[in-house]
Amino acid sequence: MAVEAQRAAGPAAPARPRPKREREEEVLVWPDLVFVEFIAAVLFTITFTILSVFINAPLLNRANPVVTPNPSKAPWYFLNLQELLLHMDKAWAGVLLPTIALGFFAVIPYLDRSREAQGIWFGTKYSVRLTVIAAIYAVVVSFGLVVFDAGDRNLTPEFMPTVRTEMLTRWIPSCPEGTDHVGFPCLKDEAGSPHLGITNTKDISKRLEFSVPFPKVFGNPTSDGELDWPRDLGHIPVPFNNVDCCYGSLHLWKGMYLNIPDIIANQVIPLVTIVFLALLIIYILFRLGWVRTKRDIFIIMFTAVLASYLTLSLVGSFFRGQGQALIPPWEIKVDEGAGELHPP
Amino acid sequence: MAVTEEPGKPRNWSERIGVLQDRIYDKVFHNYVWQSIFRSGYPNTPRNQMLVVATNVFLHLHPTRIHRTHVKITHTYCLGGLTFFMFLILTVTGVLLMFYYVPDVNRAYQDIAALETNVKFGLLMRNIHRWTAHAMVILVFLHMMRVFYTGAYKPPREFNWVVGVILLVLTLVLSFTGYLLPWDQLALWAVTVGHGIGGSAPYFGDETQLVVFGGYEVGPNTLIRFYTLHVIALPLLAAIFMAVHFWRIRRDGGMARPL
Numbered sequence: 001m002a003v004e005a006q007r008a009a010g011p012a013a014p015a016r017p018r019p020k021r022e023r024e025e026e027v028l029v030w031p032d033l034v035f036v037e038f039i040a041a042v043l044f045t046i047t048f049t050i051l052s053v054f055i056n057a058p059l060l061n062r063a064n065p066v067v068t069p070n071p072s073k074a075p076w077y078f079l080n081l082q083e084l085l086l087h088m089d090k091a092w093a094g095v096l097l098p099t100i101a102l103g104f105f106a107v108i109p110y111l112d113r114s115r116e117a118q119g120i121w122f123g124t125k126y127s128v129r130l131t132v133i134a135a136i137y138a139v140v141v142s143f144g145l146v147v148f149d150a151g152d153r154n155l156t157p158e159f160m161p162t163v164r165t166e167m168l169t170r171w172i173p174s175c176p177e178g179t180d181h182v183g184f185p186c187l188k189d190e191a192g193s194p195h196l197g198i199t200n201t202k203d204i205s206k207r208l209e210f211s212v213p214f215p216k217v218f219g220n221p222t223s224d225g226e227l228d229w230p231r232d233l234g235h236i237p238v239p240f241n242n243v244d245c246c247y248g249s250l251h252l253w254k255g256m257y258l259n260i261p262d263i264i265a266n267q268v269i270p271l272v273t274i275v276f277l278a279l280l281i282i283y284i285l286f287r288l289g290w291v292r293t294k295r296d297i298f299i300i301m302f303t304a305v306l307a308s309y310l311t312l313s314l315v316g317s318f319f320r321g322q323g324q325a326l327i328p329p330w331e332i333k334v335d336e337g338a339g340e341l342h343p344p
Numbered sequence: 345m346a347v348t349e350e351p352g353k354p355r356n357w358s359e360r361i362g363v364l365q366d367r368i369y370d371k372v373f374h375n376y377v378w379q380s381i382f383r384s385g386y387p388n389t390p391r392n393q394m395l396v397v398a399t400n401v402f403l404h405l406h407p408t409r410i411h412r413t414h415v416k417i418t419h420t421y422c423l424g425g426l427t428f429f430m431f432l433i434l435t436v437t438g439v440l441l442m443f444y445y446v447p448d449v450n451r452a453y454q455d456i457a458a459l460e461t462n463v464k465f466g467l468l469m470r471n472i473h474r475w476t477a478h479a480m481v482i483l484v485f486l487h488m489m490r491v492f493y494t495g496a497y498k499p500p501r502e503f504n505w506v507v508g509v510i511l512l513v514l515t516l517v518l519s520f521t522g523y524l525l526p527w528d529q530l531a532l533w534a535v536t537v538g539h540g541i542g543g544s545a546p547y548f549g550d551e552t553q554l555v556v557f558g559g560y561e562v563g564p565n566t567l568i569r570f571y572t573l574h575v576i577a578l579p580l581l582a583a584i585f586m587a588v589h590f591w592r593i594r595r596d597g598g599m600a601r602p603l
């Protein structure tokens with residue numbers, strides 16, 4: 001009260017008598033805070049006790065290494081990583097991207113050092129807007145990419161014409177059987193099955209084939225005057241991979257060969273996509289004039305990382321069926337594995 | 345207040361009850377034993393209220409006074425506190441579960457099954473442990489979001505935010521190691537997925553699998569490793585980091601607020 005009066009009366013006092021005012025704005029921890037904490041603790045205790053009376057923790061059959069349930073899933077907070085595994089190189093999906101995300105979280109305060117708007121919810125001008133847009137964008141984009149990468153899945157209800165993202169690349173012809181150098185790009189189809197476009201990014205390193213004439217100069221990877229994708233590029237030696245230099249596994253690239261098609265399909269394309277989409281939204285919001293400080297950029301990135309983390313977990317939980325096929329939640333059936341193999 | 349006033353003769357019943365209350369109060373709080381435990385008097389005066397916080401080791405995590413805005417539920421939604429509270433519940437229920445559980449592949453599953461059927465409140469303890477574990481993971485994420493969106497990581501709280509990120513990782517790993525212990529199909533195959541993910545680390549995949557999971561597939565070694573990590577190593581680490589976390593909140597000048 002006194003503080004308010006003081007504020008209203010004095011004409012914009014230049015020297016703020018801070019310490020005094022702070023004391024007056026303070027309350028005692030006991031009872032004000034301790035009371036709130038106590039109530040929160042009691043409410044949670046009661047809630048979880050009741051919850052636990054009615055809902056039991058799952059306990060399936062005894063673990064059996066020879067019976068694999070289909071699908072098998074990681075706990076929900078790691079399902080997003082499991083989901084990423086379907087779309088890119090496993091080291092990136094499982095280890096590097098999460099490490100980068102955590103590292104990014106950890107360095108935020110060292111990069112954004114402005115003291116603007118600390119200690120209040122959404123203290124900067126456009127922060128609510130940025131948060132909402134970034135969250136929606138991340139949810140839509142990550143879900144969209146998941147769907148896009150499941151090219152063999154029909155996206156429309158049954159009575160409507162089939163729409164599958166694989167159709168976008170159907171125009172690439174099927175590879176003729178038994179030929180060595182195919183020239184123009186083609187897609188290998190399984191014998192006897194209909195022609196499909198690119199169903200999944202991984203197809204680019206597996207089913208896509210083409211070849212270009214390639215002269216036999218400086219130790220090129222091909223010996224027959226044609227460079228075939230992916231065959232000729234799958235086993236490129238790294239320089240010095242045969243030199244004995246260092247102690248044991250410290251020579252990290254000893255005996256290392258690069259699988260270029262695999263790197264393109266499973267690393268370059270997914271990562272470039274992620275970086276591009278992240279920069280795109282930041283750029284758009286910047287052009288709209290809503291990104292003014294570093295904090296604003298971090299709001300977008302932090303929000304987007306968490307929103308896609310959550311989205312991918314939800315996809316993993318509710319939209320992945322047997323063989324990790326993308327299906328709606330109501331169609332998911334878990335195959336517990338062969339029944340007779342259960343131990344007594 | 346009543347204590348300092350001059351006690352007149354009680355005129356009606358409500359005053360009589362008042363006098364009785366004061367008597368009981370004196371007996372309970374002004375005796376030798378009570379005062380040997382709680383140095384300060386009952387916290388009904390500002391002085392005692394500050395003393396109780398300052399002299400009690402548990403309450404001492406708090407300052408004695410706190411800015412008005414921080415007591416508002418909508419500032420923190422108690423998320424950090426509740427995360428910590430989940431940790432406490434998990435410790436208590438976890439200890440009870442340990443009484444009945446042996447981390448041996450031949451016994452673990454039967455132990456859990458027996459716990460559910462043969463032990464009084466065993467099922468309840470297991471359920472509470474399970475659901476609060478999930479809650480802790482959710483709460484720690486929400487807490488991180490609240491800290492981020494209130495800009496509370498800014499100087500001088502940079503390092504406490506980093507401690508927080510470590511706590512986030514510890515919480516996830518604690519939850520994950522606990523997931524294996526029932527040794528049922530859910531546990532085995534979920535951890536097998538994690539084992540595969542660990543093995544995909546560039547250059548150190550094999551080492552990760554050997555060191556963290558104790559082998560190239562999930563088996564008895566994994567169970568004993570996860571058990572040890574889950575019941576002692578990780579909780580201890582988490583407790584240490586929490587202590588640092590709370591200490592730093594105080595050292596950094598209490599919770600963040602606008603300058």
Ligand code: HEM
Pocket residue numbers: 119420422423424425426427428484487488491496497501504505506507508509511512515586589593598599600
């Ligand atoms: C086991 C996990 C954690 C526990 C038990 C915990 C506990 C707490 C508590 C009780 C507070 C006091 C204010 C409040 O309740 O919000 C707090 C504040 C804080 N926490 Fe955590 N926390 C945990 C994880 C994290 C994480 C993951 C982060 C961030 C990455 C973080 C960063 C902070 C920061 C910067 C503050 C100071 C907030 C302010 O000044 O307003 N903590 N924590």
